Amino acid sequence: MSVAVATRAPWLPRFITSEHPLPWLLPAAALMTVFGIYPLISAFISTLYRKNAATRKLIFDPDYNWVKVFGDERMWNALMNTLIYTSVALVFQLVLGMLIALLLDSDRKGYGFMRALMTLPLVIPPAVTAMMFLMMLNGSFGVIAQGIIWTGLLPDNFSILGDASTALPGVLLAEIWQWTPFMVLIMLAGLRSLPKEPFEAAAIDGATNVQAFFKLTLPMMSKVIAIAVLIRGIDLLRAFDYVKVMTDSGPGTATETLTSYSGRIYFGNADFPYASTIALLTLILVIITSTVFMKAFKVKL
Amino acid sequence: MELSRPMQILRDVTAALVTALFMFPVFWWALTSIKPISAVFNKDRVVWFDFTPTLINYAVTLFGRSRSQMAIDEGLGMGVAGAEAYDSRQTIVDSIIISVGATTVTILVAVFAAYALSRMRFQGRESYLNWVLGQRFMPPIAILVPLVTIYSGLGMRDIQNIYLGYIGLMLIYALMNLPIALLLMKSFFDDIPKDVDEAAMIDGATRWQSFSKVVLPMVRGGVAASAVLCFVFSWTEFLLSLFLTTDIRTVPVKIQTFVTSTGNEWGFIAALGTAAMIPSFIFILLVQRHLVRGLTLGSLKE
Numbered sequence: 001m002s003v004a005v006a007t008r009a010p011w012l013p014r015f016i017t018s019e020h021p022l023p024w025l026l027p028a029a030a031l032m033t034v035f036g037i038y039p040l041i042s043a044f045i046s047t048l049y050r051k052n053a054a055t056r057k058l059i060f061d062p063d064y065n066w067v068k069v070f071g072d073e074r075m076w077n078a079l080m081n082t083l084i085y086t087s088v089a090l091v092f093q094l095v096l097g098m099l100i101a102l103l104l105d106s107d108r109k110g111y112g113f114m115r116a117l118m119t120l121p122l123v124i125p126p127a128v129t130a131m132m133f134l135m136m137l138n139g140s141f142g143v144i145a146q147g148i149i150w151t152g153l154l155p156d157n158f159s160i161l162g163d164a165s166t167a168l169p170g171v172l173l174a175e176i177w178q179w180t181p182f183m184v185l186i187m188l189a190g191l192r193s194l195p196k197e198p199f200e201a202a203a204i205d206g207a208t209n210v211q212a213f214f215k216l217t218l219p220m221m222s223k224v225i226a227i228a229v230l231i232r233g234i235d236l237l238r239a240f241d242y243v244k245v246m247t248d249s250g251p252g253t254a255t256e257t258l259t260s261y262s263g264r265i266y267f268g269n270a271d272f273p274y275a276s277t278i279a280l281l282t283l284i285l286v287i288i289t290s291t292v293f294m295k296a297f298k299v300k301l
Numbered sequence: 302m303e304l305s306r307p308m309q310i311l312r313d314v315t316a317a318l319v320t321a322l323f324m325f326p327v328f329w330w331a332l333t334s335i336k337p338i339s340a341v342f343n344k345d346r347v348v349w350f351d352f353t354p355t356l357i358n359y360a361v362t363l364f365g366r367s368r369s370q371m372a373i374d375e376g377l378g379m380g381v382a383g384a385e386a387y388d389s390r391q392t393i394v395d396s397i398i399i400s401v402g403a404t405t406v407t408i409l410v411a412v413f414a415a416y417a418l419s420r421m422r423f424q425g426r427e428s429y430l431n432w433v434l435g436q437r438f439m440p441p442i443a444i445l446v447p448l449v450t451i452y453s454g455l456g457m458r459d460i461q462n463i464y465l466g467y468i469g470l471m472l473i474y475a476l477m478n479l480p481i482a483l484l485l486m487k488s489f490f491d492d493i494p495k496d497v498d499e500a501a502m503i504d505g506a507t508r509w510q511s512f513s514k515v516v517l518p519m520v521r522g523g524v525a526a527s528a529v530l531c532f533v534f535s536w537t538e539f540l541l542s543l544f545l546t547t548d549i550r551t552v553p554v555k556i557q558t559f560v561t562s563t564g565n566e567w568g569f570i571a572a573l574g575t576a577a578m579i580p581s582f583i584f585i586l587l588v589q590r591h592l593v594r595g596l597t598l599g600s601l602k603e
Contacts (some may be wrong), residue, residue, distance in 0.1 A: 018509035024417030025429060027410040028479060032436055035476040039444035039451060046447065103316050110313070114320040116589060121323060122596075123581035125537035127553035128574045132330050135567055141342055143329055177326060182596060189593040189601055227597055238440035241539045245557060259442045259540075266544070272446045279442040286438050301434060301484070301600050 040283075043276040051271050058273070065277040075278060077253050078261040082285075085172065085257060086236040090229060092176045097183020097228075102213075104184070105191045115188065118181045126178060130245035133174035137161055137246075144173075161247050164254040171242050171255055179235075183228055190224035191217070226297040230290060237286050258282040327578070334358050334571035341567045358572035362389045387569050392555040393576075398467055399551060400535040403474035407531045408524060410475065411483040416512055418483075419490035420498065437480035437598065445544050448473065452545060459549045466549050473541055478531040481598060485530070485591075488599030489523025490516065526591035529584045536581060552577045 015022045050061035069075055104115050121129070136144040139159040148154050160170040194217065202212045218225075240259040243249055249256035249264055256264070262278040265271050293299065304312060333341060335354040360366040365388035418430060452458050452469050459466025493516055501511035517524075539553040546554070556573050559566040585592065594602050 018507055018512070021417045021421045021423045021426075024413040024421075028414035028433075028483060029429075031406075031410055031472070031476055031479060032432065035448075035473055036436055036439065036444065039447040040439070042447040042450075043444060100319055103312065103319060106312075106316075108313070111316065114316055116586060117320050117324055119585055119589065119592060120327065120578075120582055123533050123537065123585045124327075124578050125539065125553040125581075127537075127539040128556060128577055129326075131556060131570050131574060132326050135333070135565075135570070136326065136329065177323070181323065185593050186597060186601060224601060227600055231597060234438050238442065240442065241553075244539075244543075259440060262442050263540075263544075266446060276443075276446045279440065279445065282440045283443040286440060287435075290438055301598050 043280060046273045047277045047280060049273050051273050053269070053271075065273050068274070069277050069281060074253055074256070074261060075258075075281070078256045078258045078278075079285075081168065081253075081255060082237060082239065082257045082259075082282075085168065085175075085239055086233060088172055089175050089179070089236050090233060092172075093180045093183045093232060094225070094229065096176070096180045098187050100180070100184045101187035101191055105188055115184075118184050121178050121181050122185075124178065126241035127245050129174055129178050130242045133170070133177070133242075134161065134246050137170050137173070162251055164251050167247050167251060167254045171246050174242050174246065175236075175239070179232065182232060186224060186228040187221070190221045194220055222297075223299070226293075226299045227301065230293055230297075230299055230301070233293070234286055234290055237289065238282055258285070330571050330578075331575050333567060334575045336568065336571075338568055341571075358568040359576070361387050362569050362573045363393075363576060365390055387559065387566065389552070389555055389573050392550045392552055392573075395467075395549050396536060396551045396577075399470050399474065399549070400532050402467065402471035403478065403535040404528050404531040406471055406475035407478045407482045408528050411479055411527070412486055412517075412524065415483050415486035416490055416516065419487045420495065420516075433480045433483055434598075436476070437484075441477060441541055445541070449544065458545075458547070460547050463548060466546060470542065470545060470549065470551075473545065474535045474538060477538070477541070478534050481534070481595065482527040482531055484598040484600075485527045485595050486520065486523055486599075488594060488602070489520045492523075493519050523591070526588045526595060529588045530595045533581050533584055536577075 014020055018024070046058075047065045048060065048062040049058040050064040051058055100118070104111055104118065124132075133144075136142045137160045139145050139149075139157045139162075145154070145158070145160055148160075149156060149158060154160070154166075158166075160166045198216050198220075199212055202216060207215070238259050239257050240263065243255050243257055243260045244263065247255045249260045253261075258278060259282055262275045262282070265275040265278065294301075335356065335358070336352050337355045337357070357366075414429075414433075418426060449458075453461075455465070455469075456462050457465040457469035459469070497519070498508075498511040498516055501515045502508070506514070536551075537553065538551070542549075542551045542554050543557075550558070552573065556570055556577075559570045559573070588595070
């Protein structure tokens with residue numbers, strides 16, 4: 001067999017040949033720099049300017065926005081809403097996801113089909129899902145709202161998304177419906193990868209199914225659960241689509257999250273420096289929570 | 302786990318009911334799309350099946366027919382103007398162009414980096430991986446405001462130049478999908494033993510040859526799965542499209558314009574919404590096998 005000679009032209013420096021990692025990594029790095037790092041830096045720089053509402057001029061005033069943001073009650077409200085939204089959605093999605101995964105984890109006929117159906121909500125555009133629930137939650141002709149009204153829990157023609165006390169649960173309903181299947185899928189993958197032996201041993205020792213679940217399944221699934229919570233949690237902290245479409249952060253500021261507050265400033269009074277300040281605060285929140293979470297639960301993606 | 306017969310039946314029934322519950326909104330949406338307007342807006346009760354099905358909503362949104370003209374033709378008493386505003390043909394074309402373009406860019410850029418991160422050991426490898434992961438964690442809103450300014454400066458706002466507008470959206474979607482595609486493809490490269498390319502290189506192949514001729518063909522399935530996920534995420538994206546475009550309308554943004562001051566056009570919304578789900582459904586069923594791996598950035602395998 002003839003030995004092929006390396007085809008590299010001798011005058012080329014080594015770092016632009018395929019033996020060197022640089023050419024492989026460069027395109028992705030360029031994309032992430034130009035469209036990620038550069039806008040991020042300019043967003044930060046813009047927060048160092050104060051926008052004069054009357055003259056629309058930008059005045060250099062480095063701590064103006066950052067002082068303002070921590071004294072802004074609407075920001076604290078948005079932060080609270082974001083945290084409530086994230087934790088409620090996570091708990092529901094995790095518990096429902098686990099229960100449904102346990103239910104559907106079977107090799108019997110039809111279960112594979114049901115598992116496939118379960119994945120469908122994941123790929124509907126969230127903005128479309130939001131419209132779907134907007135219609136179904138309409139007090140006068142929405143099928144879900146009518147169902148709740150029929151049980152007598154809510155008065156006739158009650159507008160779930162129009163009332164400050166029920167708007168957030170209404171938005172959460174769409175969120176939970178669309179993303180519980182995400183947890184189901186991941187939990188199913190976790191359940192299917194569990195070894196059989198410990199369960200057989202436990203059954204011989206007379207353990208009940210409930211005991212086996214808490215003593216064996218949950219501990220063995222901890223890594224899977226942590227990864228699922230991390231990925232879902234990051235997306236929840238930047239929740240935007242459902243809130244924007246279903247309530248536009250309202251009524252008032254009842255469903256305003258950090259991201260939607262930032263968007264509202266952007267579209268509203270066009271105070272771009274302050275919109276960026278809120279947006280960067282969201283980024284900081286995501287970084288801190290995910291870092292703490294990854295350290296605490298020793299998760300590595 | 303063995304169950305007694307009644308328990309097994311109970312489980313089957315519960316599983317079917319839960320699945321049906323999760324399918325209900327999709328079913329209801331599709332049902333609404335074939336309802337005449339009188340059955341959607343019924344103040345007295347929710348209309349289930351007692352209506353005459355109509356395709357008028359699809360004809361208006363997907364085929365650009367004029368609703369008032371159709372109403373006259375069919376002898377219905379609902380002549381409302383505003384045909385062009387609901388014609389979504391251009392929207393669907395825009396969405397497809399952008400999603401396909403973004404997917405192509407993402408895969409082209411990510412596949413090389415994924416290979417290098419899987420195969421080569423070099424200084425800064427961990428940092429690069431953390432950078433990619435950090436990119437996934439970054440809320441798009443954080444870069445949005447400067448992005449609008451940058452795009453205006455480069456003439457990439459779609460009001461200035463529609464083609465550059467397409468490219469602008471493709472590139473930003475590519476950035477958003479890059480971490481998923483990169484980490485997912487890396488996990489597929491990791492599955493192939495290193496001996497494979499080492500053997501090729503001992504035979505005299507360059508890195509490039511061992512990548513393009515030997516390893517890449519072995520991970521075709523993984524690349525396809527990554528591409529499908531990128532397509533779906535681009536197809537469903539809302540926030541960036543909402544802020545960055547004015548003339549170009551992707552489906553999730555277009556559908557919001559059917560919310561009008563005189564009332565929401567639920568029939569049209571349902572028709573376009575149902576149509577928008579179909580490509581996603583088909584694609585996702587194609588990659589069922591790799592879905593979990595994709596959604597967890599390659600860290601969980603099925």
